[in-house]
Amino acid sequence: GSSNSGGGPAGAPKKGGTVHILTLGEQIAHLDPQRNYTGTDMAFAVSTMHRTLTSYKYAGGDEGSEITADLATDTGTVTNEGKTWAFTLAGGGTFEDGSPITCADVAYGVSRTFATDIITDGPSYAMSYIDVADYPGPYKATADQQAAFDKAVNCVDQTVTFNLKVPVADFNYTTTLTAFSPVPKALDTGENYDMKPVSSGPYKIESYEIGKSLVLVRNDKWDQASDPLRHAYADSIVYEFGLDASVIDERMIKDAGDDQFAVSEGIQPENLQTIFEDDAFKNRRVDYLDPFVTYTNVNVKSVPCLDVRKAVYLALDRDALRKAGGGPYTGDYADGFIKPALAADYAKSKMLEGLNEDGTPNVEAAKAAMEAAKTSCPEVAQHAADGLVYPYPDTPVWAKAIAIWIESQAKAGITIKGEAVEASKYWPTVMAPDAVYDLARGGWAPDWLNASTVIPELFATSGGFNLTHNDADPDYAEFQTAVDAAKVNLDRAAQGKQWQELNQFVVDRLWALPGTFVKAQSIWGSKVGNAYQWGPYGSFNFGELSINS
Amino acid sequence: MSTFAELDHDDVVIATEIVGKSPRELAWMRFRKDKVAMFAVAVIATYVVVALFAPVICALLGISPTRLDGAALNDYGLPNGPFGNISFEHLLGVEPGTGRDILARLLYGARVSLMVGFIATFLTTTIGVVLGVVAGYKRGRIDAVISRMTDLTLAFPSFLLIIALTRPFTQRLEAIGVPEGNPARLTYIVLVLSLFGWVYVARVVRGQTLSLREREFVEAARSCGASNSHIIFKELLPNLWAPVIVIVSLSLPGYVSTEATLSFLGLGMIAPAASWGVMLGDSVKYYRSDPTYLFIPGIALIVLVLAFNIVGDAVRDALDPKGDRQNLL
């Protein structure tokens, strides 16, 4: 359970002031709603600039994970056995130029997702769900293609209807993504929309300089009455980019000047002791479970031997890894890939026998497993002894982690060949179809509170983040069938059960080795109010931050 | 007149009063008098020896640069004891996060840092001296070509290029058979440092050669029928050691420092290998929670670089004592 607390002294948040966000990033990955697909950035964009059809409640704790209407009047109507979803706009919303938000703007926004040659990096749900073929996006579409799209996503008055290829039980969760935000066609600048998207929320961009700052000011065309969710306490929000991680922590600890009005995006492991051992920070720090689960993918194709996978898992010094990340603050040892926060889908799974609960390696058991492997699959065992290729992002943190891997696996007679990959190019590199590896790290947060955004994504061949090559496993067919069944099950409780079983199915086969249910820590300035962690995104609800004078 | 051969027996008497010493010996004599410089030499020698025998020393002390010591860390992953857990077991404490022994990592790191420094210096010096001498001596077209190469090399923002090309070129190197990982990276660093570094050596050497070649002993050698290679290698080169030694001693620390910077940027050595750069880059984060760690690699580097600088200055003074003649002010 997460200890999610609201920040600052009690009492209703006040209006006014400037909130600062300190970050080491050089820019917001994407401000273009259709390209925005990272937790923090979505929390930021949704709460300040990009209203969506549906959203999560603006609250901390479990309540924050509840779906609610935003632009729409309700959380959507589903018909046609889950294949048709309709949302009616509540009306009254306006863009920053004063023009009203219409159904056409929503449809246009969605259509942009399809222009993959410009609109990169965004989620692909629209493309996989919406029932249209060969649509190249609005920029290049011929009239026919556009007409086909308009049929799939059609507007009648202020009601937008999505016609889907497959039944999607929780499509209204999908629409919480900014990819379903409206974009006024007349103001679309394509490639450059990323730098200055048109706001539909309470704030708009005053200036944006990559590597320096993003300044949001109040959008005077925004009407509180039309927006049931947002409060927009602060007068302006300033994102400060490109700061050194240590410097951010230091500024937060020092809490001087404008930094009293600042929040940062996490605490470096080396400073956790300072912040969590000192009561001076009691009211402006939080330690919470964020949506992420970390794990290690095993390439089932190149390590087609359960004994070897077991040996690796048993030999792994998870305790050392956790310490390197800040001890218990790194997170809890995971027992699978579904976090307890996904209450409907989570059940404690039965872990590998011999795995120490305290995270220390069980060298004896690992050696035994290796011995067993030498008879059950001698070639794979030899491969493990020769060296398992493990690409990792070339960062200081990972430099230590890989050292721990190498050192702890060596004790069981397993060699790890670390391969440093430039951090920014890590994912494209390991996800390339021809990438060579035996082990690969993974970390996943569900897109919404349904393991349908976890198990199929991570372990089905169609999943966007399957690094396990598990189709080489003879059991894969069985798994696939079960996943397909679970996906279209409209009975949420029964579906949850199916996910639980599938989770156990993967844990048993060790297609991936569960790591931790990640915990995160945050600190905010002493004058910042309303600093709660927003569950679905695992970050502050930036738009709701307030300033206590 | 008596025969001319007899003329000068008095000369002989006088000349014997001068002690027979080669210029090199004289320089060495002067150098030896500089206590600080001798100490610096001792420091460098210690570094080299310690780096060479790192495995032996670690074995003797029972430490290892890779062994994890979770017991030396607290729950936050920070060293348990005061001063970064300096103890008998870990003479310089342990690395936060992993508990690896800092002394052992420092010793092994010295190998990388010194290797980069020495090899890069060797390469730059060799290339620079050869091209510089040839350009200065041959003049004409060869000089023009080398000078244009120099101009072109200098026109590039070298550090940016070094950074930008690290990954792709390491991959290229791996593709052509350099062992993956650190060997490839080391090769790259050394090569790229040499690629941009030779220019400075070549410029100095060319300038020196230009003035040397006007000296009559070069002409004398030619008038005896000496080949170009004889003149370059036997006549000119011995006279270039002085400036070259000075450049070497001043550029070597620069290379060590650049390696450190690349490592800091995550372009240096790959885990679990240690290099001072990796350690420096890592240690700066701990200035609050483990300041001891912060200072250890920093001091190690500064002492080395300082030693080289002192030696470089002293060598120059020893080789060129005329700098002492300050007549007026």
Place this chain on the structure above:
Amino acid sequence: MRNHDSEPVLSVQNLQVSFTTDDGVVRAVDGVSFDVYAGETVCIVGESGSGKSVMAGSILRLNNSSTATTTGKILLGGVDVLSADESVVRGLRGSEVAMIFQDPMSALNPYYTVGDQIAEAYLVHHPEVSKKDARQVVLQMMIKVGIPSPEKRIDEYPHQFSGGMRQRIVIAIALINSPRLLIADEPTTALDVTVQAQILDLMMDLQKEFGMTILLITHDLGVVAEVAQDVIVMYAGRIVEQSDVEAIFHAPTHPYAWGLLGSVSSYGASKRGDLFTISGSPPSLISLPEGCAFHPRCVHSLGSGSRCQSEKPVLRPVGNNGSRSACHLADEVLVSIGTGTGAR
């Protein structure tokens, strides 16, 4: 020696200059005393390294290096230069006493026009004069030292001048304040003979015009013969002989002076007349031979165990023409030369 009624312009008394070096103490000037009287031209001759320049430099305290030790007295118009305040010495430099150095190529500041440099020397001792007036003075001076079209050349830089012309500029700098004493340290050695002749003539003309006293350092005896009244011969940091010019050329009292004269060829002599040589080379100033520093090269040396090898000769009057000599055997040498048996 001529009689001098007046006070000497320059009186050097027991001057010693030594430099501490890595290899030992260099006794560049080792107890030198002499007087220079108004209107005279005194030449100092001696081999390279015999301490001429160092001695000359001391007169204006130019050897202020941290490694130099200077003792003795140098009286310039009643002021002891060696103990005087820096400001007093600065007042003397360039106004009372001016210097010309050997190498005109490097003696001029390459970064300023020659006009500026001459004017600078004038203005520093005439702060009340305006730049414009100073320029007029400089032009006058340039005409005096024989620089053609000075209006044009005044604004040129030293590198645009030939060696002879540069030396003229240096002379202009030296003379612009009409100094009482001009110290010229080998002013013509770096020049060609034809130019050397021009410069010497110029200096002598100017001496007449300004009534200066000149202390001329040279190692060219021809030059001495042309201009000197009094001659000082230095060897290894000491004065070995001081005589008037006639005496030096006709009756040298020191074997070194004698050898120096004999070893120089003059084009009047005929071919294949073997030159007399002083064998060997000058001693190291760090470890001078015991006794007379010249004895290892001296044809008259009395051999081992003699005074020549054990006792430092002092400079003393010899003969009857006012010469002073620092040779134990001065009188004998004089006689032998007189009879012409000294030459081998």
Place this chain on the structure above:
Amino acid sequence: MLLFIIRRLFFAIVLLIAVSVFTYFLFALLPTDPAALSCGIHCKPETIAANRIRLGYDKSIFEQYWLFLKGIFVGRDYGIGTAAFTCPAPSLGYSFNQHACVTSLIGETFPVTAYLSIGAFILWMMIGIGVGAIAALNKGKWQDRLATAFASVGVSLPTFYFGLLALFSIVIWFQILPFPSYESPLDNFPAFITAMILPWLVLAIISAASYTRLTRNGMLEAMNEDFVRLGVAKGLRLRVILRRYVMRQALIPIVTIAGLDFAGLLGGAIITESVFSLPGMGRMSIRAVVDSDLPVLVGTTMIAAVFIVLANVIVDIAYGFLDPRVRVS
């Protein structure tokens, strides 16, 4: 003189073209595929192909270079269909990562780098020459030793280490300055100064070192010049001699090197900008390296080269003004 300048400029342009060719081909032939990198986690072969077209890497390298060159003079079009747009001349390309024309990106970041460079340059010249002069005037005394040590320590510290150390100690331990946070001097001058003073100092101290050395040696050499002796013999004051005779000569080599160093800085003080979070060109270029943002990389490299080459020309011309001997009549 005019002909000389024209000739130098002509060579500069030739050199720049060579640099542009080298840079362009070097980066373009790298094995990394920017198209594959631009779509992150969700790369599918079709997306990569589409991206390649979007980024313009589908064209041949020669065509790309031609477009690049043409862009400099007439601007360049990007995008497709209704989403097309233009980067006006002089266009150095378009950054798909930063969604901006490279020229305007450089226009935004360059002032920061320029302020940083100019301030640091002034400071380091003052410190370097001042300390060097003190050393020269006190040769062999403790002041000299101290200055030499300063010079050695200065060059021996890697910028990132010294920078962070300075930042932590001055801002955190001694709390003398607030955390630097860049503001344009036109908006908030005091904030600008407080943000810049530390990076200025750090760069200054690191770079001043070699100037201390140069000044010291240059002055000592100058003091041995005959013309300085003549200056003393003229009766000039020490101050005048130092200024007009000694410094004037010692400064000439310094000007040469300072010009090039300054140009090097203008090309991006990469590490300093990163450590102090200054939104300058250096940090932008390192970001471009990380993102494989080739247009920005090529652009910044070119700009840096322009500065270096230009500085060379200016230094050459300045040389003529400083040293009348070099002046071409």
Place this chain on the structure above:
Amino acid sequence: MNSDIALQAINLVKYFPTGSSGLLGRPDKSVKAVDGVSLTLRKGATLGIVGESGCGKSTLARVLTRLIEPTSGQVILNGADITHTSGKELRDVRQQMQMIFQDPVSSLNPRHSIGQIIGMPFTVQGQFDKEATPVRVRELMKLVGLNPEHFNRYPHEFSGGQRQRIGIARALALNPSVVIADEPVSALDVSVRAQILNLLEGLQAELNLSLVFIAHDLSVVRHIADEVAVMYLGKIVERGPAATVYTHPAHPYTKALLSAVPIQDPSSRGGAGRIRLQGDVPSPIDPPSGCRFRTRCWKAEALCEEQEPLLTDDGSGRLVACHFPEETPVAIGNRAQ
């Protein structure tokens, strides 16, 4: 070809390109360092060449020794044209003809011991022999009056005169028949100068060398030369038997040069009839038209500007390039040779 002639130069010209123009900075002017010089050196004789600084003496020496290629003209050594030899042949030429240099400091490699320096000719000629070479070097050292025990010493340990002896020993190493000495005593002290002059003279007699002796000071050449050539601005203005030239110079320049040398006799001070030349030597880049000396010549007339005087025999075995030479007394002309 006269077998009595050791070295002959025929109309030698050496121009050094200089200056710059155009975008590419190609040289557009040239220094006319040697401009049509013809010489003959008889076997066993000494030819003195005098002239002021920059008149082209060293350039001439370097062209003669083939250290640089002449722009035009011919060099003939012992009957063979060596103007364009190269490779092996050139190396043989180097054996026959050697050079002694002006500066005793810069002509010896400070990093080499005396043994190495004097042995260098053997090394570069490929005649180095572990046994024989050191013996020969010691012989040479003795020959020039150096202590053979100093074999392993370095140049900086020797005085100027001794260094010049080292240079001479090196020049003699390969037993050359012709030696060209480029101002070998100019940098030496008066007292040492005489030693070297005597040494050279003695060696020449003993080894039957043919010697070209270059100096800028007529009085030095006087003692050693049989014949004297006077150079002015790249050209020879007067050439002839030493006795004739010294006692009865025909060219005004020679006359001026002689009279400029200070006479070592205080009694003849301020003597009448002394010629003082005005001004400096003009630039060799664009020398005066006609007679090059006319700008400084007190006899110059319009003819001198228009027409270049040719080097012509005035009947006494001496050649002079002047439109208005001094008269040569016939008696003296006959006395020579």
